[in-house]
Amino acid sequence: MKYVIGIDLGTSAVKAILVDQNGQLCGEASRAYPLIQEREGYSEQDPSAWVEQTVNALAELVQQFEGRPEDIEGISFSGQMHGLVLLDAQHQLLRNAILWNDTRTTAECEEIKDRLGPLLLDLTKNPALEGFTLPKLLWVKRHEPDLFRQAAVFLLPKDYVRYALTGQLHMDYSDAAGTLLLDIAKKEWSDEICERVGVPKSLCPPLVESSDQIGTLSSYYATRTGLSSSVSVFAGGADNACGAIGAGILNDQQTMCSIGTSGVVLAYEPTALLDFKGKVHYLNHAKPGAYYTMGVTLSAGHSLSWFKDTFAPDQSFETLLAEVKDVPIGANGLLFTPYLVGERTPYADAMVRGSFIGMDSTHRLADFSRAVLEGITFSLKESLELFRAEGKVITSIISIGGGAKNEAWLQMQADIFDATIIKLSNEQGCALGAAMLAAYGCGWFDSLEACSEAFIQEAKRYEPIPENVTRYHALFALYQQVYPATKQLSHGLSAFRRK
Structure with missing residues (x-):
């Protein structure tokens, strides 16, 4: 071997x-x-x-x-x-x-x-x-x-x-x-x-x-x-690009959501001829001759890590998120925007900062945890909606990274994105994509597609729940109001930030 x-x-x-x-x-x-x-x-x-x-x-x-x-x-x-x-x-x-x-x-x-x-x-x-x-x-x-x-x-x-x-x-x-x-x-x-x-x-x-x-x-x-x-x-x-290869995003019918330190929604493009007018990133794929477009949330998994380290440093991620499934959609009236280091898509604003909106004395740690997950996913949905606005039909999404390690979060992605979420059985993300480039380079396979068929297997699908989709649609409309309402506040507060 x-x-x-x-x-x-x-x-x-x-x-x-x-x-x-x-x-x-x-x-x-x-x-x-x-x-x-x-x-x-x-x-x-x-x-x-x-x-x-x-x-x-x-x-x-x-x-x-x-x-x-x-x-x-x-x-x-x-x-x-x-x-x-x-x-x-x-x-x-x-x-x-x-x-x-x-x-x-x-x-x-x-x-x-x-x-x-x-x-x-x-x-x-x-x-x-x-x-x-x-x-x-x-x-x-x-x-x-x-x-x-x-x-x-x-x-x-x-x-x-x-x-x-x-x-x-x-x-x-x-x-x-x-x-x-x-x-x-x-x-x-x-x-x-x-x-x-x-x-x-x-x-x-x-x-x-x-x-x-x-x-x-x-x-x-x-x-x-x-x-x-x-x-x-x-x-x-x-x-x-390697994450896309490791998830099998090798034709224009496939879309990926990757949640690491940052988060991306990525779609395969066969040519460099499309014009998104700079609304999303447009880059060369690691597959020769191909391209991909993507929207970026700068502080995706980083938001969750920051939240845990700041408010629950003695808990594991598993413990912190264990009760999220028991918190209702909308985290009991709490919204989070993940702009801890500014934002990339769709706002391209280095000065904006994150916020919790709707806090009251009844909120508990699990409410905040769910709000953080929902906020990260809403930010990624904003990228997804840019693709859909350009005519892309997206009905299924392969989820990789930290967002694919929690059952409640995977179902949340299905409901917020209104798409089938696919979890892979051997999800190694970018590292697997790199290994596949080496396998292809060594001549083990005639194409990256053939390598993908051998290396990548589907583990489970999460279907959107119609009533949850409806509730999240209304909540997403509120989420989209937070950036324009807080932009000037964030910029003004920059004068008081730690230098």
Whole structure:
């Protein structure tokens, strides 16, 4: 039996899984690393911590493995998107990485809009938002000019880890699409964008397909991990693109809801010809020649983690959510908006903040817990409704991530989305997508679709309950009133936030 490894470099931890030729999970290991948040709106990480913890996770995975290291044929990656890693001419790190959820770049986004105008949407299909990579490059250029002058190349998070393990510098199309520097239809770095914003094109690394082999493991890291130095290393993809592959989103009849730190509603697109006018993200898929659109909730699972850590730190998630099923729809008159770090879709507002609306002295912890789950799901529904408004017919959705681990939440998704929710039996999300790219790259399958048929199985379906759909429809109308009613309050309160 042969094996591959999928590595998912997340925002809070790296996860590595070992999968055999039948798609069976044969081992997993994870390691955490910290966020660096020096002030409000800043979010950074030390890329060397990613490398060290990835190596430690791989070493644990190999130590668990009862077979021969030579039987592990391939490794591929999924990674948190948009994060800026800057290297000098010797390919040494110049600073900490600025992450996707960093919101310091509002001024740079305005600069991009002024300099590029409609060209930005024409070429990249995405608006200038704080989370993307180009605004971060311009922030460093403006605020750290000496450092910017030393920069020789920029990478995204997983690309830096892969470079460290192999010595090869590349970026795949699915991750490059999240930089605002890629012409996504032509699949090449845009000379015109680089020239207009003053970013040297020489900073952009070579582009490859997600399933391309870019090298092998260096002898140093082969020794440290216990893997063979002949193991093939594949480029991998952006976490959402890999999550889509791991959920089998490989044709235009399929839609996915993924709830991790952030949350996405993602739909497959066969071409780059559609025009969503920047209302949702439009990006290259990790499947060659394909695309996907998605709406993003910046603080999805993060909202639930924040709530638990703040109000029930001694409880497990299972205990915290155990009574949610017994709380009626609407959490006894309580609404939550998950704008803890601003919002992406549909508002693109870095300054708005979350709220509980309707609190009274009768509310208990379980009411708040249900309100948090409902608020996260309402935010994702706003993205779903943008797709439906453009004519997409969405009757079933594959749910992955933290939102697929709780029965009450899965039924809530079915009722709020008014769609059949599908739970997978071997749901490993982005890490499985990365493993599938390695399996396809190794030649185990003729296509990712064939790999999907072998690796992905459905476990259970949750059908929308008509009376619940009706009640949630009315509650969603109230939820949609909260943002316009609190926007100015949030912006005004920003002057009093912790700096």
